[in-house]
Amino acid sequence: MLSGPNLDQLGVRDPSVYGLTTLDEHVERVRAAAAPLGLSVRHIQSNFEGDLIEAIHDARGRSAAIVINAGALTHTSWALTDALAIFPGVKVEVHLSNPAAREPFRHVSTLAGVVHGTIAGFGGLSYDLALAAVVELLAD
Ligand code: DQA
Numbered sequence: 001m002l003s004g005p006n007l008d009q010l011g012v013r014d015p016s017v018y019g020l021t022t023l024d025e026h027v028e029r030v031r032a033a034a035a036p037l038g039l040s041v042r043h044i045q046s047n048f049e050g051d052l053i054e055a056i057h058d059a060r061g062r063s064a065a066i067v068i069n070a071g072a073l074t075h076t077s078w079a080l081t082d083a084l085a086i087f088p089g090v091k092v093e094v095h096l097s098n099p100a101a102r103e104p105f106r107h108v109s110t111l112a113g114v115v116h117g118t119i120a121g122f123g124g125l126s127y128d129l130a131l132a133a134v135v136e137l138l139a140d
Contacts, residue, residue, distance in 0.1 A: 004071035065090035095120035
């Protein structure tokens with residue numbers, strides 16, 4: 001799991017959009033759901049684009065899948081997009097909110113073309129649905 005800028009502020013950040021659940025709570029919920037399926041979850045959050053790019057490089061050969069909520073970098077980062085394109089495993093883009101229903105700058109995802117799919121708009125459930133997608137795609 002990769003989390004981009006400002007997602008460390010979940011719980012205090014705009015609760016009407018993102019809810020009150022903290023990022024750690026989302027990660028622990030996914031981890032608990034993944035464990036009985038034989039999947040372990042490593043999570044990295046950074047407010048710095050380069051850290052996320054290096055985490056994606058580092059995932060090659062050690063992680064079967066990447067679930068990424070890149071925050072606002074979703075809408076701007078061709079460098080993150082290029083890094084994800086190199087990763088050979090399963091890739092799922094996640095958003096708590098539904099960017100398509102928000103401000104116009106959020107309507108574009110640079111990542112969308114290099115991931116298997118995108119899950120957005122379901123709050124914390126987006127992460128649970130992403131795990132379900134990973135499980136299905138890995139089974140394929
Ligand atoms: C977000 C949506 C992005 O537009 C925003 O910049 C975020 C969070 C989401 O999870 O809904 O930081 O990725």
